[in-house]
Amino acid sequence: MVKSPSLDDYRVPFFTDKRTAKFALDAIDASAKPFTTGSKTSDRDRLAVIGAKIDVQQERLHAQHHRRVLLVLQGMDTSGKDGTIRGVFQDVDPLGLRIVAFRAPTPIESARDFLWRVHMQVPSAGELAIFNRSHYEDVLVPRVIGQIDQAEWERRYRQIREFEAMLSECGTTIIKCMLHISKDEQRNRIQARIDDPTKHWKFDLSDLEARNRWDAYQAAYRDVLAATSTEYAPWYVIPANSKSHRNVMVAELLLRALENLKLEFPPAKEELNGLKID
Amino acid sequence: MVKSPSLDDYRVPFFTDKRTAKFALDAIDASAKPFTTGSKTSDRDRLAVIGAKIDVQQERLHAQHHRRVLLVLQGMDTSGKDGTIRGVFQDVDPLGLRIVAFRAPTPIESARDFLWRVHMQVPSAGELAIFNRSHYEDVLVPRVIGQIDQAEWERRYRQIREFEAMLSECGTTIIKCMLHISKDEQRNRIQARIDDPTKHWKFDLSDLEARNRWDAYQAAYRDVLAATSTEYAPWYVIPANSKSHRNVMVAELLLRALENLKLEFPPAKEELNGLKID
Numbered sequence: 001m002v003k004s005p006s007l008d009d010y011r012v013p014f015f016t017d018k019r020t021a022k023f024a025l026d027a028i029d030a031s032a033k034p035f036t037t038g039s040k041t042s043d044r045d046r047l048a049v050i051g052a053k054i055d056v057q058q059e060r061l062h063a064q065h066h067r068r069v070l071l072v073l074q075g076m077d078t079s080g081k082d083g084t085i086r087g088v089f090q091d092v093d094p095l096g097l098r099i100v101a102f103r104a105p106t107p108i109e110s111a112r113d114f115l116w117r118v119h120m121q122v123p124s125a126g127e128l129a130i131f132n133r134s135h136y137e138d139v140l141v142p143r144v145i146g147q148i149d150q151a152e153w154e155r156r157y158r159q160i161r162e163f164e165a166m167l168s169e170c171g172t173t174i175i176k177c178m179l180h181i182s183k184d185e186q187r188n189r190i191q192a193r194i195d196d197p198t199k200h201w202k203f204d205l206s207d208l209e210a211r212n213r214w215d216a217y218q219a220a221y222r223d224v225l226a227a228t229s230t231e232y233a234p235w236y237v238i239p240a241n242s243k244s245h246r247n248v249m250v251a252e253l254l255l256r257a258l259e260n261l262k263l264e265f266p267p268a269k270e271e272l273n274g275l276k277i278d
Numbered sequence: 279m280v281k282s283p284s285l286d287d288y289r290v291p292f293f294t295d296k297r298t299a300k301f302a303l304d305a306i307d308a309s310a311k312p313f314t315t316g317s318k319t320s321d322r323d324r325l326a327v328i329g330a331k332i333d334v335q336q337e338r339l340h341a342q343h344h345r346r347v348l349l350v351l352q353g354m355d356t357s358g359k360d361g362t363i364r365g366v367f368q369d370v371d372p373l374g375l376r377i378v379a380f381r382a383p384t385p386i387e388s389a390r391d392f393l394w395r396v397h398m399q400v401p402s403a404g405e406l407a408i409f410n411r412s413h414y415e416d417v418l419v420p421r422v423i424g425q426i427d428q429a430e431w432e433r434r435y436r437q438i439r440e441f442e443a444m445l446s447e448c449g450t451t452i453i454k455c456m457l458h459i460s461k462d463e464q465r466n467r468i469q470a471r472i473d474d475p476t477k478h479w480k481f482d483l484s485d486l487e488a489r490n491r492w493d494a495y496q497a498a499y500r501d502v503l504a505a506t507s508t509e510y511a512p513w514y515v516i517p518a519n520s521k522s523h524r525n526v527m528v529a530e531l532l533l534r535a536l537e538n539l540k541l542e543f544p545p546a547k548e549e550l551n552g553l554k555i556d
Binding site: 063064065082085086089090092093094095097099101132187190191194197198200201202203205208211265266267268269271272275276277278 | 341342343360363364367368370371372373375377379410465468469472475476478479480481483486489543544545546547549550553554555556
């Protein structure tokens with residue numbers, strides 16, 4: 001009997017103080033499509049169904065004005081962070097979303113701790129916020145380019161765990177997705193951008209620097225995921241060579257998290273019962 | 279021969295120093311549907327076509343990273359500000375939108391000038407921002423409830439004109455839509471919310487206070503529109519008793535404004551021509 005895949009098969013094992021090294025990012029096949037039928041058309045149909053359900057949940061979240069939901073998207077260049085947002089949320093009311101893109105820190109941001117700009121953007125009551133990149137950049141880029149040493153990145157891992165624990169304790173549901181593509185797939189996607197002059201604006205030669213350090217980034221990702229996947233803020237690795245698989249899987253994860261909140265509309269107001277408006 | 283309707287027939291005459299009183303909000307029929315066929319299905323199809331075109335324009339706006347676009351939505355309770363955002367932008371990439379809802383000012387906001395919180399939320403280069411309510415609340419509510427006198431609201435009109443002129447000069451295209459419903463239509467919509475207990479969260483008995491001062495609000499709107507419709511930030515009155523008409527008309531206005539910007543993708547980068555990625 002074949003076991004059907006579970007979303008939790010792709011959840012990074014939770015961090016413990018005696019961290020074991022059993023999580024291997026490179027053992028996860030970026031081309032896998034465990035959560036789709038393999039047909040683009042039926043994936044799109046399925047995505048529309050999940051999207052409509054997310055929309056229903058999001059309206060309740062907004063109506064209740066209590067819980068907050070944060071979806072963090074990370075991944076190498078061209079891994080599809082923008083495309084995921086577009087794909088997953090095309091059937092969700094834009095009013096209920098706040099999308100925050102974190103770019104290279106500005107001088108004002110760099111002059112504060114690395115969580116400062118992130119804290120300012122956390123979702124408020126009833127809000128669903130999506131981070132397109134996040135505080136996780138600050139334990140990836142500076143490590144790979146040698147700006148921080150191991151003591152510093154380990155300290156940041158702890159600071160991130162404590163920050164996310166606080167957010168969770170204060171009512172925020174956190175889901176973190178690492179969009180996992182292969183180096184070959186990235187080559188194809190970058191090449192496609194280069195071959196289409198209307199897409200040159202999306203690409204800069206300096207973007208190749210990260211590609212040239214692919215292995216170092218993968219190693220940094222592995223450590224970050226292992227050190228910051230927690231019960232209150234789990235990481236999921238999303239096989240993302242297939243765009244439709246990626247979208248379906250992220251949508252399923254988000255829907256499951258929302259449904260687990262058992263959101264209901266606020267109770268009816270007695271003073272409105274039977275009221276007739278002039 | 280019947281003249282076909284033009285969007286500019288619904289543009290509020292531009293403010294001049296010797297303001298004439300020729301603009302009459304109450305002469306505009308909230309039930310009119312000049313920009314639709316009258317069939318909901320064909321309105322929806324048309325909206326999808328316009329939405330797809332807005333999406334194309336928005337991608338160029340983002341790619342160019344230069345111009346900024348601001349859509350301001352105002353209207354009485356239940357006039358459909360939320361519904362307009364959902365309807366007009368359902369085919370537009372949520373990544374390209376920033377929706378800002380202005381509610382009753384917080385103590386921190388009230389402690390500053392009324393444009394402070396608004397200035398913080400203006401669209402940045404390449405961004406399309408939608409204000410769901412705006413600084414215009416500050417020349418409506420405080421006037422109707424008697425918190426400010428005519429000298430103060432006239433001063434605010436001028437401050438708004440000057441602020442919007444500055445935004446325009448610095449690269450922001452501003453479109454302002456007043457969603458115009460009739461008092462009867464508002465009754466029906468409020469009654470529908472009251473009759474559906476799952477919608478009670480959208481409604482509070484205190485919301486009826488504004489309805490009870492309907493005429494005062496209409497008069498305040500009339501003055502505001504006349505005093506702040508300018509070439510650089512025109513006001514349009516949107517007949518909004520029909521939701522599908524409202525959506526089509528707002529979408530048409532936004533699309534026209536975007537097309538007038540003649541947005542193109544940035545030029546291809548020479549250094550990428552013929553480049554092959556390893």
